[in-house]
Amino acid sequence: MNQRADDVPGREALSRPFAPRADATAVRPSPHSWRERSETRSLYLLAAFLICAYALPFVVGAGAGTIRLDERWLANLATVVVGGVMQGGVYAMFAVGLTLIFGVMRIINAAHGEMVMMGAYLTWVSFFYLGVDPLLALVLTLPVAFLFGVAVQKVLLNAAVGAPELTGLLITFGLGLTMIYTAELIFTTDFRTIPYAPGTIQLTSTIAVGQNRVISFVMAVVISVGVYLFLKLSRLGKAVRATALNAEVAMVCGINVQRIYLITTGLAAALAVAGGALVSIQFGFNPETGVQYTLQAFAIIILGGRGDYVGALLGGLMLAVLENLVSLMVPSGTAMVELAAYGLMIFVLLIRPGGLMGVKEG
Amino acid sequence: MKRHEHLRNLALLAVVGLVLAFVPDTLNVYQRSFVLFTMMYVVLALSWNIISGFTGYTSFGHVAFYGIGAYACAILVADYGWHWLATLGAAAVVAGVVAVAIGYPVLRLKGPYFAIAMLGTAEGTRVIATVWDSLTHGGLGISLPSAETSFETYYAMLALMVVTIAVAYAIGHSRFGVRLNAIREDEGAAEALGVNATIYKLAAFVLSAIFPAVAGGIQAYKVLYIDPPSVFFVQITIAMALMSMLGGKGTVIGPIVGAVLLYTVQELTWVNFPTAHLIAYGLFIVVVARFMPRGLMGLAIDRGWVRKGMVH
Amino acid sequence: MPSRPNGVALEVRDLRKAFGGVRAVDGCSFAVPGGKISGLIGPNGSGKTTTFNLLTGIIRPDDGQVIYRGEDLAGLKPHQIFGKGITRTFQITRIFREMTVLENMLSVTGLSVPDRVARERAEELIAFVNLAHLHAEYGGRLSYGQQKLLEFARALMTDPELILLDEPAAGVNRTLLQHLLEQIHRLQEMGKTILIVEHDMNVIMNHCERIFVMDYGVKIAEGPPAEIQRDERVLDAYFGRRRT
Numbered sequence: 001m002n003q004r005a006d007d008v009p010g011r012e013a014l015s016r017p018f019a020p021r022a023d024a025t026a027v028r029p030s031p032h033s034w035r036e037r038s039e040t041r042s043l044y045l046l047a048a049f050l051i052c053a054y055a056l057p058f059v060v061g062a063g064a065g066t067i068r069l070d071e072r073w074l075a076n077l078a079t080v081v082v083g084g085v086m087q088g089g090v091y092a093m094f095a096v097g098l099t100l101i102f103g104v105m106r107i108i109n110a111a112h113g114e115m116v117m118m119g120a121y122l123t124w125v126s127f128f129y130l131g132v133d134p135l136l137a138l139v140l141t142l143p144v145a146f147l148f149g150v151a152v153q154k155v156l157l158n159a160a161v162g163a164p165e166l167t168g169l170l171i172t173f174g175l176g177l178t179m180i181y182t183a184e185l186i187f188t189t190d191f192r193t194i195p196y197a198p199g200t201i202q203l204t205s206t207i208a209v210g211q212n213r214v215i216s217f218v219m220a221v222v223i224s225v226g227v228y229l230f231l232k233l234s235r236l237g238k239a240v241r242a243t244a245l246n247a248e249v250a251m252v253c254g255i256n257v258q259r260i261y262l263i264t265t266g267l268a269a270a271l272a273v274a275g276g277a278l279v280s281i282q283f284g285f286n287p288e289t290g291v292q293y294t295l296q297a298f299a300i301i302i303l304g305g306r307g308d309y310v311g312a313l314l315g316g317l318m319l320a321v322l323e324n325l326v327s328l329m330v331p332s333g334t335a336m337v338e339l340a341a342y343g344l345m346i347f348v349l350l351i352r353p354g355g356l357m358g359v360k361e362g
Numbered sequence: 363m364k365r366h367e368h369l370r371n372l373a374l375l376a377v378v379g380l381v382l383a384f385v386p387d388t389l390n391v392y393q394r395s396f397v398l399f400t401m402m403y404v405v406l407a408l409s410w411n412i413i414s415g416f417t418g419y420t421s422f423g424h425v426a427f428y429g430i431g432a433y434a435c436a437i438l439v440a441d442y443g444w445h446w447l448a449t450l451g452a453a454a455v456v457a458g459v460v461a462v463a464i465g466y467p468v469l470r471l472k473g474p475y476f477a478i479a480m481l482g483t484a485e486g487t488r489v490i491a492t493v494w495d496s497l498t499h500g501g502l503g504i505s506l507p508s509a510e511t512s513f514e515t516y517y518a519m520l521a522l523m524v525v526t527i528a529v530a531y532a533i534g535h536s537r538f539g540v541r542l543n544a545i546r547e548d549e550g551a552a553e554a555l556g557v558n559a560t561i562y563k564l565a566a567f568v569l570s571a572i573f574p575a576v577a578g579g580i581q582a583y584k585v586l587y588i589d590p591p592s593v594f595f596v597q598i599t600i601a602m603a604l605m606s607m608l609g610g611k612g613t614v615i616g617p618i619v620g621a622v623l624l625y626t627v628q629e630l631t632w633v634n635f636p637t638a639h640l641i642a643y644g645l646f647i648v649v650v651a652r653f654m655p656r657g658l659m660g661l662a663i664d665r666g667w668v669r670k671g672m673v674h
Numbered sequence: 675m676p677s678r679p680n681g682v683a684l685e686v687r688d689l690r691k692a693f694g695g696v697r698a699v700d701g702c703s704f705a706v707p708g709g710k711i712s713g714l715i716g717p718n719g720s721g722k723t724t725t726f727n728l729l730t731g732i733i734r735p736d737d738g739q740v741i742y743r744g745e746d747l748a749g750l751k752p753h754q755i756f757g758k759g760i761t762r763t764f765q766i767t768r769i770f771r772e773m774t775v776l777e778n779m780l781s782v783t784g785l786s787v788p789d790r791v792a793r794e795r796a797e798e799l800i801a802f803v804n805l806a807h808l809h810a811e812y813g814g815r816l817s818y819g820q821q822k823l824l825e826f827a828r829a830l831m832t833d834p835e836l837i838l839l840d841e842p843a844a845g846v847n848r849t850l851l852q853h854l855l856e857q858i859h860r861l862q863e864m865g866k867t868i869l870i871v872e873h874d875m876n877v878i879m880n881h882c883e884r885i886f887v888m889d890y891g892v893k894i895a896e897g898p899p900a901e902i903q904r905d906e907r908v909l910d911a912y913f914g915r916r917r918t
Contacts, residue, residue, distance in 0.1 A: 108474050159652050165474040166420045166603060166611075167655045173600055174647025181640040291596075295485060298478055335492045335501075342486035349479050350467050537780050537789065540773070544781035547770035554730055554768075555828065556756035556783035612772075670812055671774035 042352040049351055053344060054322060061329030075206035080328045082203065084321035086213040087282075089220035092316025094275030094293065095300035096224060096309060097268035103244040103307025104264045105161050107168035111152075111176035113294030115269050118179060119145065119276020120285045121187060127194050134196050134281050135219065141277065142270045149269025150262045157265060158258070176290065183287035196281040216278040223274055227267070228309055240264055244307060292338070299345040305357030314356055319344060371531065379524045386516050396629060398516050398584065401523040403605060403625045405577045407617035408530045410602035412570035415611035416539055417563060418546025419469065422477040423484030424574060424602055426464075427457045429594040431575025432582040433491060436504040439583065446508070446583045447518070450576050457575030458568050465567040469560070472549075481596075488594035503589025506582065515584040522580065526573045527618065533569070534614040534672045542566050543612070543672070574602075600647065608650050610659025613672065619658060683708035683836055683867035684760075689728055689738035689748075698724040700891035701738070706836075706884075711858065711868045713882035715875075717911055721891040722871045723765055726840050730762050731755040742836070757784055761829040762838040765871075767821040771814030775805055775824055778813050782831040799827040804853065819846040826854065836867045843874040855881055879903065887911065 061067040098112045119141060126137040156175065160168035197211040231237035242250040243260045251257050279285065279293075300319050304311025319341060326340050327333040348355060382401070386394050406428065414420045431453035438444040438452055468479045491498045498504070533539040544552035545559050553559050582588045601624070609620025627646075631639040654661070662668040684706040691699045699721045706712050716722050727733045729740055731752040740747040747755050770778050779796035787795075800809050803823040808816065816824060822842065829837060839858075843851050855877065858868055872878050878885060879899040887895040887902060889911040895902060902908055 102474075106474065108478065156648060156652055163655060164418075164420070165477050166414070166607065167651050169420070169422060169474075169477060170600070170603060170607065170651035171648050174644045174649075174651060177597075177644030177647065178641055179644075181644060185637065185641065295482075298481070302475075302478065332493055332500075335489050339486060339489045339493070342482040342489070345482045346468075346479055346486065349471055349475055353471065353475060537792065540777050540780045541783065543773050543777065544770050547772055548768050550732060550752070551764070551768035551770070552781060553752040554732065554756060554762060554764075555781060556753045556832070557781065558751075558753045558783075670810055671777050673774070673777050673780060 042354075043358065046348065046352045046356070049347055050318070053340075053347075054325065057322075057325040057329045060331075064329075064331050066329045066331065071206070076328065078207045079209070080324045081321055082207065082209055083213060084324035085317055086209060086217040087324070088317035088320030089217040089224070090275055090278045090282075090316075091296060091300060091320050092313040093220040093224050093278070094272050095297040095304075095312045095316050096227065097271035097275070098297040099301040099304070099307055099309065099312040100240075100264050100271075101268045102301060104240060104247075105157070105168075105261060106165075107157060107160050108165065108172070108298075109268065110169055110172040110294060111179060111290075112172075112268070112272055112297050113290035113292065114176040114179040115145070115148075115272035115290075116276040116279060116293045117183065117285060117287060117290035118148075119273030120192075120280035120289075121183060121276075122273060123277040123280045124192050124194055127196075134194060134277055135215070138274060138277055141273055145270045145273035146266040149266035152269070153262050153265035158261065161261065176294070180287045180290065187287065189286050189288070191284040191286045192280075193284045194280050210282070212281045216282055219278055220275075223271070224313060227271065231309065236263065295338075296341050299341040301355075302345045303348050303355055305355030308355070308357040311355055311357035368535070375524065375527055375531075379520065382520050383517070386513060391512060394512055394516055395584070398512075398519050400622055400625045401519045402577050402581060403601060403621040404618050405519075405523050405526045405573050406598070406602045407605035407609070407621040408526050408614075409570045409573040410599075411606045411611055411613075411617045412530065412533060412542075413563075413566050414570075414603065415606050415613070415617070416533065416542040416546065417566045419563065419567070420473075420477045420603070421480045421570070421599070422603070423480030423482070423599060424570070425594055425596065425598040426480075426484040426487045427461065427571040428574040428578035428581075428598060429484075429487060429491065429590075430457050430460055431578030432588050432593040433498060433504075433578075434575070435579030435582045436506055436588050437497065439506050439508070440504050446506075446514075446579075450518070450579045453575045453579040454572040457571045461568045461571035462564065465564050465571075469563045469567060481599075484594060484596065484599065488590045491590040491594065498590075501590065503587060503592075506586045508583065508586060512584070515580050518580045519577070519584075522573065522576050527614075529569065529573075530617075531614050536673075538562075538565075540673055546612070604647055604650060607655065607657055610657030610662075613657075613659045616657055616659040681708050682706065683742070684729070684869075685739075685741040686725070686729070687739040687741065689725065689740065690736045691724055691728055691733065692736055697891055699728060699735075702888065702892050704886045704893050704896060706867060706869050708867050709862065709865050710883045711862050711870065711881055713878040713885045714869060714871045714888065715873075715878055715885060716888035720888045720911070722888055723840060724891075725888065726762065726838055726871060729755075729838060730760065753783070756832075759832075759835040760838065761832065761834040761836075763822070763825045763829050763840055763842065765840040765844070767818070767825050769813040769816070769821050769824050769828070771812065773813055775800060775809045775811055775813060775816070778824055778828055779831055782828060784832045795831065799830055800824075802830075802857065803827045819850045822846050823850065823854065826857070830861070834866070836869070837861065839868065839870045839872075841872055842870060843872055843877050851877075 058067065067073065094112070094116050098109055101107055101109045122141040122144065123134050123137050126132040126140060127134055132140065152175065156171050157168065160171055197215055199211045200208040201211055201214055202208050231241055239250065239255045240260055240263065242253065242255060243257055247257050296319060300315035301312050303318060304313070304315030322340050322344065323337045326336050330336045352358065382397070385397070389397065410421060410424050434453040434456045435446060435449040438449040439446050464483055468476060468483065471479050492501050494500070533542070541552065541557045541562055544555070544557060545562060549559050578593060582593070605620035605624045606617040607620070608624055609618065610616030628643065631642050635642065659668065663670055682705045686705070687703050689699050689702045690697070702721065702725060714722050714725065724733070728735045731750050731754065735748050738748060742758060742760065747758065770781065773781070776796055779799060780792060785792050797806070797809065800806050803826060805820060805823055805827070808820065813821065813824060822845065826839070826842065842854060846854065858881070862868060870878070870882065882899060885897065885899055885902045886893055887908050894907045894911060895905045897905070
């Protein structure tokens with residue numbers, strides 16, 4: 001095609017600017033510089049912001065005197081970072097569920113944390129009433145979760161695809177409330193824990209990690225990688241990704257988009273419930289803990305780049321490590337841990353709405 | 363719209379205002395506070411509707427302004443000895459300034475990203491209120507010293523509601539409101555028609571922030587105790603959105619109808635089904651959002667009972 | 675009244691815009707004569723609509739100038755350019771669907787007149803494009819042709835000096851089109867400058883006084899219709915595509 005330019009005689013001459021005209025000699029320059037923020041620049045800005053975000057707990061800690069540069073404290077720091085990575089694997093896994101629904105249908109699932117909570121209770125019930133090992137219970141709970149997700153999609157969310165964001169937000173928020181209060185009715189608001197693999201693993205003489213955390217992390221990695229491979233390699237997974245890119249084109253290519261929606265939400269619910277199972281063997285939970293997971297998952301997918309799988313995994317690790325650093329060094333840590341998630345989310349949205357992966361709006 | 367229609371609507375508002383001004387004597391304490399909270403939700407839903415209904419920017423964190431107003435009032439009354447009515451003006455100013463500071467960056471985000479950012483803002487504000495001990499007394503909350511008669515707060519809320527309705531009505535029937543609608547429908551096209559979207563959105567956002575702040579202030583003085591979880595309660599945002607949607611967001615009358623209806627239903631179910639009412643509320647949200655996203659006004663417009671559009 | 679009846683209304687100098695590696699507009703220059711109807715044509719993908727979007731600030735140019743009344747408009751925001759007296763319509767109509775026809779008209783800024791006057795003007799213009807009977811209907815309920823007329827009327831609300839029309843004939847039936855063209859000529863008689871992007875050669879050749887031809891992001895020819903019809907380069911651009 002480029003050759004054609006040479007075929008046209010005089011093309012060069014014609015495209016030259018006009019000679020100045022009488023009324024255009026004194027041109028006032030445009031007062032605005034119109035250089036648009038480039039992709040790379042926003043990535044640098046994001047990197048700078050993240051460095052500041054990670055430095056902040058240290059600065060605050062230095063100010064508040066919670067940092068002691070002795071061996072014990074350094075061991076603490078290392079433990080916290082390792083623990084953060086372990087925790088981050090689990091975060092990443094349930095955030096991936098949220099990112100799937102968002103990527104494919106542009107729906108924000110505000111009930112995602114409640115699905116995590118549901119997973120925790122399902123595990124708890126099978127552990128205490130059926131005596132099933134929490135990890136073995138996944139064989140039972142994941143199909144249930146998948147069907148739950150399919151039902152939610154069929155009855156509720158199909159109506160929200162393509163609708164203004166408020167519709168999907170309210171439907172899922174209402175669903176979340178219903179789940180919370182149903183759980184309270186059945187299980188009360190008492191905190192529950194599942195005693196599982198309570199031992200620790202010594203990494204070095206001073207750094208130790210709970211067995212349950214390591215097991216959770218490994219499980220989370222296995223499941224995440226499994227789902228990733230499913231999306232990358234299988235026919236169905238490719239159809240899911242095609243639908244996420246452009247539902248109309250996918251439809252024209254013969255993909256049954258309605259069925260993809262069902263599978264997506266089913267898969268997302270299964271990931272959330274698996275996340276719940278892994279959370280339940282590490283932390284206490286009650287019906288209202290889900291809200292916190294929803295917000296963490298939001299922060300993670302914004303940080304990673306919404307709809308981006310690998311981004312969500314990265315985001316999960318980064319958020320969990322940051323949270324643990326905050327809780328180690330910043331006074332009144334528990335509240336500040338929450339602030340870390342919101343702060344990360346808002347600033348990433350403002351600096352680089354595409355997140356780490358620079359996802360662009362289609 | 364013809365001049366006489368505006369006059370008729372103005373008269374209607376005046377009559378409602380007068381009736382509500384004369385009833386408190388005949389009501390018992392419970393009924394009075396029921397009416398007060400109904401009026402409060404009318405204010406909240408109508409304000410939310412300015413940015414989210416008229417302008418199409420779904421704020422999922424509007425409770426932030428309500429909470430900021432409540433704290434402004436409580437701090438100034440409890441720690442600085444202000445008269446509570448004076449604090450309401452301060453609440454409006456503080457919320458307006460915060461709305462500019464938050465709105466300028468956040469209103470560049472569109473659709474779901476704006477919604478999520480606002481949710482984060484509201485939760486972030488709650489955490490700040492919890493952590494900033496020296497100003498807010500942290501998680502302990504603030505008790506207000508007062509001899510509350512429940513009449514003062516009633517009249518304040520009534521006045522606020524009348525003003526909010528008048529402002530919402532004025533916006534809804536003006537070219538300013540039409541331009542907000544244009545931003546909702548197609549921001550790019552609106553800009554190509556000369557609408558400075560940045561300024562219009564910010565104006566709508568600030569307007570939608572100050573009334574909830576004042577309402578929060580009145581509420582703080584009414585219940586005499588506030589703490590972060592109660593005034594930054596995410597469900598207050600949901601109520602604003604749901605009420606607007608139920609009545610018909612983007613209209614003036616819709617959020618009013620939705621607020622009165624929903625608050626009444628909520629109160630009735632709460633009284634009659636103390637255990638199950640929260641589950642019922644959750645299901646109700648789902649059903650409204652799922653089956654009638656355009657609300658009662660949408661239904662009325664489709665049936666031809668109400669004219670299309672706001673400007674006639 | 676036009677400020678310079680026979681001068682240049684709008685001058686584009688060396689305008690450039692690239693999307694990634696694709697140079698959509700690659701050093702385009704032309705001068706739109708004031709008070710006349712001009713046409714901008716070119717094969718698909720030659721950069722016409724991008725040029726329109728650059729002129730109206732919908733997208734920002736990488737380089738170049740857009741000179742209007744001795745002022746460079748390049749890089750200004752759409753609402754600022756609109757404020758200078760330049761309006762446009764879109765290739766695919768962008769009317770406000772959930773707003774009535776009248777509300778669509780009133781959404782335009784820049785009229786510092788009382789509401790009543792603005793409303794009268796809106797009603798007049800709605801009648802001008804034969805939509806008076808639909809003034810209380812939602813924009814989204816109009817037929818495509820009617821939407822085009824509404825968009826055209828909306829662009830006239832502020833009595834602009836320069837009107838850019840992006841494919842006004844597409845999707846409009848013959849009767850409506852005839853009516854639309856009459857209105858365009860009436861506007862020209864009133865001293866307005868009009869620039870049309872159009873694929874319908876009948877419209878271009880019969881109604882424009884001056885035609886600019888674009889291909890690969892640059893202007894390849896310019897002149898009155900009769901000249902353009904005989905121009906080798908134009909024929910080559912349209913019919914002589916040699917694929918490599």
